[in-house]
Amino acid sequence: xxxxxxxxxxxxxxxxxxxxxxxxxxxxxxxxxxxxxxxxxxxxxxxxxxxxxxxxxxxxxxxxxxxxxxxxxxxxxxxxxxxxxxxxxxxxxxxxxxxxxxxxxxxxxxxxxxxxxxxxxxxxxxxxxxxxxxxxxxxxxxxxxxxxxxxxxxxxxxxxxxxxxxxxxxxxxxxxxxxxxxxxxxxxxxxxxxxxxxxxxxxxxxxxxxxxxxxxxxxxxxxxxxxxxxxxxxxxxxxxxxxxxxxxxxxxxxxxxxxxxxxxxxxxxxxxx
Amino acid sequence: xxxxxxxxxxxxxxxxxxxxxxxxxxxxxxxxxxxxxxxxxxxxxxxxxxxxxxxxxxxxxxxxxxxxxxxxxxxxxxxxxxxxxxxxxxxxxxxxxxxxxxxxxxxxxxxxxxxxxxxxxxxxxxxxxxxxxxxxxxxxxxxxxxxxxxxxxxxxxxxxxxxxxxxxxxxxxxxxxxxxxxxxxxxxxxxxxxxxxxxxxxxxxxxxxxxxxxxxxxxxxxxxxxxxxxxxxxxxxxxxxxxxxxxxxxxxxxxxxxxxxxxxxxxxxxxxxxxxxxxxxxxxxxxxxxxxxxxxxxxxxxxxxxxxxxxxxxxxxxxxxxxxxxxxxxxxxxxxxxxxxxxxxxxxxxxxxxxxxxxxxxxxxxxxxxxxxxxxxxxxxxxxxxxxxxxxxxxxxxxxxxxxxxxxxxxxxxxxxxxxxxxxxxxxxxxxxxxxxxxxxxxxxxxxxxxxxxxx
Numbered sequence: 250x251x252x253x254x255x256x257x258x259x260x261x262x263x264x265x266x267x268x269x270x271x272x273x274x275x276x277x278x279x280x281x282x283x284x285x286x287x288x289x290x291x292x293x294x295x296x297x298x299x300x301x302x303x304x305x306x307x308x309x310x311x312x313x314x315x316x317x318x319x320x321x322x323x324x325x326x327x328x329x330x331x332x333x334x335x336x337x338x339x340x341x342x343x344x345x346x347x348x349x350x351x352x353x354x355x356x357x358x359x360x361x362x363x364x365x366x367x368x369x370x371x372x373x374x375x376x377x378x379x380x381x382x383x384x385x386x387x388x389x390x391x392x393x394x395x396x397x398x399x400x401x402x403x404x405x406x407x408x409x410x411x412x413x414x415x416x417x418x419x420x421x422x423x424x425x426x427x428x429x430x431x432x433x434x435x436x437x438x439x440x441x442x443x444x445x446x447x448x449x450x451x452x453x454x455x456x457x458x459x460x461x462x463x464x465x466x467x468x469x470x471x472x473x474x475x476x477x478x479x480x481x482x483x484x485x486x487x488x489x490x491x492x493x494x495x496x497x498x499x500x501x502x503x504x505x506x507x508x509x510x511x512x513x514x515x516x517x518x519x520x521x522x
Numbered sequence: 523x524x525x526x527x528x529x530x531x532x533x534x535x536x537x538x539x540x541x542x543x544x545x546x547x548x549x550x551x552x553x554x555x556x557x558x559x560x561x562x563x564x565x566x567x568x569x570x571x572x573x574x575x576x577x578x579x580x581x582x583x584x585x586x587x588x589x590x591x592x593x594x595x596x597x598x599x600x601x602x603x604x605x606x607x608x609x610x611x612x613x614x615x616x617x618x619x620x621x622x623x624x625x626x627x628x629x630x631x632x633x634x635x636x637x638x639x640x641x642x643x644x645x646x647x648x649x650x651x652x653x654x655x656x657x658x659x660x661x662x663x664x665x666x667x668x669x670x671x672x673x674x675x676x677x678x679x680x681x682x683x684x685x686x687x688x689x690x691x692x693x694x695x696x697x698x699x700x701x702x703x704x705x706x707x708x709x710x711x712x713x714x715x716x717x718x719x720x721x722x723x724x725x726x727x728x729x730x731x732x733x734x735x736x737x738x739x740x741x742x743x744x745x746x747x748x749x750x751x752x753x754x755x756x757x758x759x760x761x762x763x764x765x766x767x768x769x770x771x772x773x774x775x776x777x778x779x780x781x782x783x784x785x786x787x788x789x790x791x792x793x794x795x796x797x798x799x800x801x802x803x804x805x806x807x808x809x810x811x812x813x814x815x816x817x818x819x820x821x822x823x824x825x826x827x828x829x830x831x832x833x834x835x836x837x838x839x840x841x842x843x844x845x846x847x848x849x850x851x852x853x854x855x856x857x858x859x860x861x862x863x864x865x866x867x868x869x870x871x872x873x874x875x876x877x878x879x880x881x882x883x884x885x886x887x888x889x890x891x892x893x894x895x896x897x898x899x900x901x902x903x904x905x906x907x908x909x910x911x912x913x914x915x916x917x918x919x920x921x922x923x924x925x926x927x928x929x930x931x932x933x934x935x936x937x938x939x940x941x942x943x944x945x946x947x948x949x950x951x952x953x954x955x956x957x958x959x960x961x962x963x964x965x966x967x968x969x970x971x972x973x974x975x976x977x978x
Contacts, residue, residue: 333587333916333919334587335915338914340910340913340914341911341913342911364759364760367665367666368665368666368667368668368759369666370663370666370672371654371657371660371661371662371666372663388657389654390650390651390652390654390655390658391649391650392649392668393650394667394668394755396590397590397591397759397761398759398760400761404587405587406590406650407579408580409579410579432650433579433651495910496909499760501760
């Protein structure tokens, strides 16, 4: 058998490929090997450690959100979610009777004092060094204590067989995207940890057509807008914009910052008056 | 207690006690068969419901991403609560030397074992991945109250079983040596094995007394822990309605209310069904009634604290929660539980007439049912009102409505716990014979006498 293969390989033809640096190269097909995907255990291990030296933060500009819901769509397709499952949910908010309503995208807040990871009996949900709160669906026992503990209602549960379960049967589980989703376990926003590893912005950030999301690294003090690709100083953005975090009095220390909905780019066209 | 001097009288008296207290093990009529048929049928139907749930996912219940704990967790809290009566009656009252409580303690232990066992089972049935139960041992995190709960619930079950079994050993030997007519052969063989070769000498009685005392003391911190830790499953979160510092003692005293009511009902059933009027006397009901008033009063005090303080302040999120309880969708249930399940029983049981067996048992039944609804009110309304609005989800995520599968599984837990109690009552005397005989003034030496139809 191996002799046959060799004959075939020697006789094989050439193929043109695009490298990551943008050059076109010609390679003999015999040289090609399928890319090695990390095994489940390797993936679990590096998924628990996180990206060294990073400290991810998100800034959501409420003055720019017009409820386009492209973030929700991109997220649901990335994480193979059912229509009622939201890792990110655009809520209609009104703080008091006298103030104007606004749209508020709400991902997991990736708290630095996370109430959810504390209560997990099996360490299935945990906080990584780069600040992301992750879930290991291969370990979760489905007790839903973390849902009870989360004040931001950020977590969803796979009450039934996940969407397209048959299609993804046998696919190696990726802890950094929670895919394929597993029945009877928890799922939630992960800041698209798998995309961050590849140097990409989270799905929701990239999908937004209105420049709502800024995402970046607090250690570098830089955040990039997913729509305009503009990069600015994180500390300046939050200081100048008078950013706040959700329910800061609870002491959860969120990593998601909100810029208040003033000087709006679009009029509010929602259900609240 | 007067000592009975004459051997004939002693033996006659002992025979009567043994035959009276063996009635639960001997009695075999249509009603018994029907009762077991009902228990096994409903427990079986419930188990089938669980199989459906495992197959299709927890989505077959009424739970959703917002109300993610429902009937099962409410039921779990209820079972843990009722089980705590074992601690109150067979330990605290005995250590305080309330001698009237002695005959009640085995019934209390039966309830403790049955309910704590089912608490453990129902919580596994609530898991999304029961197949991964062992992860709690492989990857257990000591910071999680669930791990604490698992530890203390299993310890409590173990101690309760010992507290049931050890004082039973002399009884088993007594039944082996002096079997009441009508006890089937296989049961006698079982007693022989379980009696562990008991001879009935002073040394052995001393050992039993010592072991029981150690267990009685041990069970106090364990028992308090199981319900305190159970309350922390809620109090450890930030949610309005759960974020309370008094949840531990509040749950413990609420547990005594539910458990005392449960024991009163069981006493009444045994008294009527097995003709044990002389054993579960009016005096016992009178005293248990007084105990129920006491724990209800303390519970009322805790309820006032738990609701009055946040009502006075009306913090935003607390206010939403309290309004649904006081005047919103849960108002009827809330006021029913507070008034019919707590205040009315206190007012009634204070009167002597209502401490008679039948009226007291009826009131206890009402208290027990309200106690279940109280657990429902603790778990569900809080989850229906998270901090952030519930939007962009299907209608059934907004309000919790248990499904038939869920109710089937809940019925399983009720019937399975009753099944355990019934089996224990069919197998073993419902009152400790040797203790009772001793209190009646029968010398211990007659207890270990062998009669002609004893097991070889």
